Amino acid sequence: MDSKNNIDNTRRSFLKLTGLGGAALCMGFYLPSDAAVTLIKPSDLTAADIEMCAWILINTSGKVTLVSHRAEMGQGAYHSIPQIIAEELEVNLKDIDVIFAQGNEKKYGNQITGGSSTIRSSYKRLLQLSATAREMLITAAALQWKVSVNxxxxxxxxxxxxxxxxxxxxGELVLQASKLEAPKNPKLKKISEYKLIRQPLHRLDTPMKLNGSAIFGLDKKIPGMLYAAVERNPRLRGKVKSFDDSEAKKIPGVKNIFVVKMMVHNTIREGIAVVADSTWAALEGKKALRVTWDDTGFEHVNSLEIFKRQEDFLKIKEGLPLKSQGNPTAIIEKSKKKVDVIYQTPYQSHSCMEPLNCIAHFQGDKIEIWGPIQAPGWVQDFISTQMGIAKDKVIVNMTFLGGGFGRKAFTDYPHEAVLISKEIGAPVQVVWSREDDLKQGPYRPGISYRCEGVVSEGKIEALKFRMAGQNNDHWSGGKKDVPNDSTSEGFLEPYYASIKNLSISDVPFETPLPTMWWRSVYASTNGFAYESFMDEMAVEAGKDPLDFRRTHLQDKRCQKLIDKMEEVSGWKKRNKNEGYGVAITECFKSTVGHIVKVSKNISGGVKIDKVWAVMDCGWYVNPDIIRAQVEGSIVMGLGAATIHEITFKDGKVEQNNFYDYPMPRITDIPPIEVYIIENEEDAGGVGEPALPPFAPALTNAIFDLTGKRIRKLPFSLATV
Amino acid sequence: MITLNVNNKTYQVDVSPDMPLLWVVRDTLGLTGTKFGCGVAQCGACVLHLDGEAVRSCVTKVSRAEGKKIITIEGLSANNDHPAQLAWEEIDVPQCGYCHSGQIMSAAVLLRENPKPTDKDIDDAMSGNICRCGTYPRVRKAIHLAAEMQEKDKK
Amino acid sequence: MATFLKNKTISVIFLSLASMVALGWTLKQDDETNYIKLDKAALKKDSIASVMAFKNVYKVLMSPRCVNCHPKGDVPLQGDDSHLHVMAPKRGLDGKGVYAMKCTNCHQPKNTPGQHTPPGNPDWHLPPADMKMVFEGRTAHELAKQLVDPAQNGNKNIKKLKEHADDALVLAGWNPGEGRTLPPMSHAEFKKEWLTWLNNGAYAPAK
Structure with missing residues (x-):
């Protein structure tokens, strides 16, 4: 692995990296999103084409270059993709260079690093591609030696x-190999034959993250680059009525101040941009602005009203059914012993450690962008449309991301940077302060759930879930007369087989607040409501909550998962004064179960003694990265369950920075044990699926300990 | 002009004495390993060493650093081989990695002042560094490992 | 002398009983334990004036600007609601924090501009571990006795105690940085009450 990792895939550095001096002495493979692997022959290419067509390159010195089509934001794509390639290509992992691809969906297919999809959507192609190259290189050698390939x-x-x-x-074989026909069905290894895959190899990006050499968006510098900070409307839309920049202009280094109109979803957010020769001057200039906003024409929301309105809707509205079987409504209405409760989850901020930022260089007929970007293809599309510049003239470069969690899959901050660069005619880096990052959204939507159920003979007879919360898809033109198809996200498929009368409906709910995917998306909130309610049903049925799930999840993989959870946690051997809670959710094709153990804290409240997590993600690459993602999901889930809540007052966000939106710290973290189920099933996601079960497992454990049912997040562990 | 000693090199910088050391190091000197996280000394992403102490550069005016020895993550060791760096690598602590310059710079002070830190000592030293990816269990593990490595080095 | 004091004390209590009780203040009759033992001869033994002055001193000392750095535990307090300091910095032996969490790593020589930023002082610290000088949770009686007890006050005599009113960190309470409330009286008023308390015998209010 080349430790020189300034990920800068401008054409020149790309060619330098791959050792191409204009002649095409490399193998490249063109991978249209769903088509088979196609070999690009050097004769078909000009040097300039190569970088646009190759995903994996092997040059004449034998160096392998992977052009990673996905972002690295902590989840491990930078390492996992090479670990797959090295296996089937038979190269040393350290001999693979990784550079980040530019936005180009025609070539790479969907480039959004989201939905925990990097490995599960591309591992088969990557294995195939690597094995193809290996066989061609072997054939080339056999031809040269005049021996049998076998x-x-x-x-x-x-x-x-x-x-x-x-x-x-x-390296000695690539030229010859590139003249061969690619084999259609290269031989792939069995899982038992893997030497690298499924090994806990050290991450390729670790060393550069220990000495300051990894380049994140905010670290990127372009010659002649200026810096900008923007004071944006605190009510998240609305206009600039007037502004006084006399104090801001006095700050040394401040160069330009003007109105900028960034598109956020389909709305315009106005702000005042302060451009300066340093980040500090730009941030100081922004602070010195006095802006009067025109906030007419839209509702100024208050958090209490939002949740009140959701509750009111849930009292009277049936909503749009997403799943419906049997007749749960009739059974529930008839029953004298139904459970009928409301669960609530708050709006939440992504709060990546690296605040939003983006560099744009508007050059008239061409735009180049660098930044911590989860979705380069979308940014390319969006900027092309907004600015009226051909897509291939919009170059979008990914850097390392200091966290993403969904927020950096968005197009607003690159758009704003482009507008500012256009205005000043120079490259500019727009830096968001922590306050900007926290107060400007978009947020995970706040949601209320009405959960109703009836049990009979130890099993669920009828179950009815209704969700009232904003639909993220509505911001991108999603139809409003259809249910949010994420209303059932997180809910395990096998429940549909065991619960004959079941409905899950979306009660449409709108506010002017911009919302967005947040790690594990609706599973993060659905999971809390549905898996807490499953616990209520178990209590109602007089059953052990783990056994109750075992009864209802008649599926081999689920049964195995539950057995493992029981085994590792000592669920049945628990002592007095210990509360145990369980929750299992599905998210992005992986199933994760958590068991949380709690006890009473001497100083009041409850403390978490231990968390056991069992992940079934099918085929996987690196168990240590999986463990890290599960640990991280639990820590993030802990903040989401016990601390975090974005609240609105008169249309403005009330939180500001880590002092009033505090993060869990090292002192707050319980011991975590992670187990991975070994099987040969298709690959599921890893980066997100371990988050949803944490909150319900925790609150179910608290119920077990105290008899207190928590139905609203966040809650304080100190005052339970 | 302000004279600074950063990673054992002397620099003359023409900046306002009020400019936070963070932005001088990042924007003026181009040493971008020290990160901007919150701007109000809440998160620890900007920790560097000022005369050996784990100072938060986002609230430290450059004027305070005059005549003092500044070490940033880039200058912590010559070959990524400070015990904390070695342990971080062995445990694969970082995920996104953004906070770890600060985490390591904080841990380095702990390891210097307390060669055998207990879990409680680690809590006391590291509770100022936020990690949104949730790498805390590994930070703890890596500090224990770094302490062992450091001990071995001495023998 | 003891008798004289006792009588006077009693009569004052009688005269102003209503107001004293309303404020929750009564004077203790056991005079020997009530005033400072050092420099005894130099003190004006006016227990009423002393106790009344301490009432005001106490208000200041229990205000967030003072109590926040005189916590009962080893973690300072923060904010006008005196919550535990976020990120839980520890006192350390010398009161200056520990390891990567030393006070001056964040607290600068001067206040950092803006709200919710670290207030500053060149010598920012808590009382050291061997002399914690806890204010948090102390009654007026306890605090007054503690303040004049050389074993608990860093071996300060009356002179040193008087001077302490102008200590840079004490003064910092009146320059708390943006968004923080000031102590309930000016520093000049506080100093006057402080000196009145000390000059009149440093009496502790009754338990």
Whole structure:
């Protein structure tokens, strides 16, 4: 692995990195989103085309370059993709260079790093691609040596002739190999044959994250670059009525001050941009502005009213059914022993450690962008449309992301940077302060759930869930007369088989507040409501909550997961004065169960003694990265359950910075044990699925300990 | 002109004495390993060493650093081989990695002042550094490992 | 002398009983334990004036600007509601914090501009571990006795105690940085009450 990691895939550095001096001495593969692997022959290419067509390159010195089509925001794509390639290509992991692809969905397919999709959506292609290259290199060697292909094998970047122990370096073979036809069905290894995949290898990006050399968006510098900070409307839309910049202009280094109109979803958010020669001057200039806003024409919301209105809706509205089987309504109405409760989850901020930022360089007929970007393809599309510049003239470069969680899959901050660069005619880096990042959204929507159920003979007879909360899709033109298709997210599929009378409906609910995906999206809130309610049903049925799930989740993988959870946590061997809670959710094709153990704190409230997490994500690459993602999801879930709440007063966000939106700290973290289920199922996601079950497992444990049912997040562990 | 000693090199910078050291180091000197996280000394992403102390550069005016020795993450070791860096690598602590310059700079002070930190000592030293990815369990593990490595080095 | 004091004390209590009770203040009759033992001869033994002055001193000392750095635990308090300091910095032996969490890592020589930023002083610290000088949770009686007890006050005699009113960190309470309330009286008024308390015998209010 090249430790020089200034990820800068401008054309020149790309060619330098891959050792191309204009001649096409490399193998490249074109991967249209769903088509088969296609070999690009050098004769088909001009040098300029290569970078646009290749995903994996092997140059004449044998160096492998992966053009990573997905962002690295902590989840491990930067490492996991090479770990897959190295396995089937038979190269040393350290001989793979990784550079981030530019936005180009025609070539890479969907580039959004979201939905925990990087591995699950591309591992098969990556394996196929790597095996194809390996076989071609072996064939090239066999032809050169005039021996049978069957006597040759590949290892550590070389082809070796077994009988003679002759050995050739991949670099010596690429030219010949690139002239061959690509085999249609290269032989793939069985899972049992893997040498690298499923091993806890050290992450390739770790060393550069320990000495300041990893380049995040905010670290990127462009020659001649200026800095900008923007004072945006605190009510998240509305206009600038007037502004006084006389004090701001006095700050040394401040150069330009003007109105900028950023698109947030389909709304315009106006702000005043302060451009300066340093980040500090820009931030100081912004603070010195006096702005009067025109906030007419839209509702100025208050949090209490939002949730009140949701509750009112849930009292009277049936909503749009997403799932419906049997007749739960009739059974529930008839029943004298129904459970009918409301669950609530708050609006939440992503709060990445790296505040939003973006560099844009508007050059008339061309725009180049650098930043911590989760969705380069969307940014390219959006900027192209907004600015009226051809898509191929909008170059979007990804840096490392200091956290993403969904927020950096958005197009607003690059758009604003482009507008500012256009105005000043120079490259500019727009820096969001922590306050900007926290107060400007978009947020995970706040949601109320009405959960009703009836049990009979130890099982659920009828179950009815209704959700009232904003639909993220409505911001991107999603139809309003259809239910939010995420209303059932998180809810385990096998429940549909065991609960004959079941409905899940979306009660449409709108506010002017911009909302957006937040790590694990609706599963993060649905999971709390649905898996807490499952616990209420178990209590109602007089059953052990883990056994109750075992009864209702008649599916091999679920049964295995539950067995594992029981085994590792000692669920049945618990002592007095210990509360145990369980929750299991599905998210992005992976199923995760948590068991949380709590006890009373001497100083009052409840403390978390331990968390056991069991993940079934099917086929996987790196167990240590999975463990890290599960640990991280639990920590983020802990903040979401016990601390975090974005509230609105008169249309403005009340929180400001980490002092009033505090993060869990090292002192707050319980011991966490992570287990991965071994199987050969299709790959599921890893970065998000371990978040949803945490809150319900915790509150179910608190119920077990105290008899107190928590139905509203966040709650304070100190005062339970 | 303000004279600064950063990572054992002397720099002359023409900035306002009120400018936070963070922005001088990042924007003026181009040492971007020290990160901006909150701007109000809440998160620890901007921790660097000022005469050996884990100072938060986002609230430290550059004038305070005159005549003092500044070490940033880039200057903590020559070859990424400070015990904290080695342990962080062994445990694969970072996820997004953004906060870890600050985490490591904080841990380095702990390891210097307390070669055998207990879990409680780690709490006391590291509760000022926020990690949104939730790498805390690994930070703890890595500090214990770094302490062992440091001990071995001495022998 | 003891008798004289006792009589006077009693008569004053009688005369102003209503107001004293309303404020929750009564004077203790056991005079020997009530005033400071050091420099005894130099003190004007006016217990009423002393106790009344301490009433005001106490208000200041229990205001967030003072009590926040005189916590009962080893973590300072923060804000006008005196919550535990976010990120839980620890006192340390010398009161200056520990490891990467030393007070002056965030607290600068001067206040950092803006709200919710660290207030500053060149010598920002808590009382050291061997002399914690806890204010939090102390009654007026307890605090007064503690303040004049050399074993608990850093071996300060009356002179040193008087001077302490102008200590830079004490003064910092009146320059708390944006968004923080001031102590309930000016520093000049506080100093006057402080000196009145000390000069009149440093009496502790009754338990």
């Amino acid at each position: 006597d040759c094998y590949a290892e550590a970047g070389h082809v070796i002739h077994r009988p003679s122990a002759k050995k050739m370096h991949y």
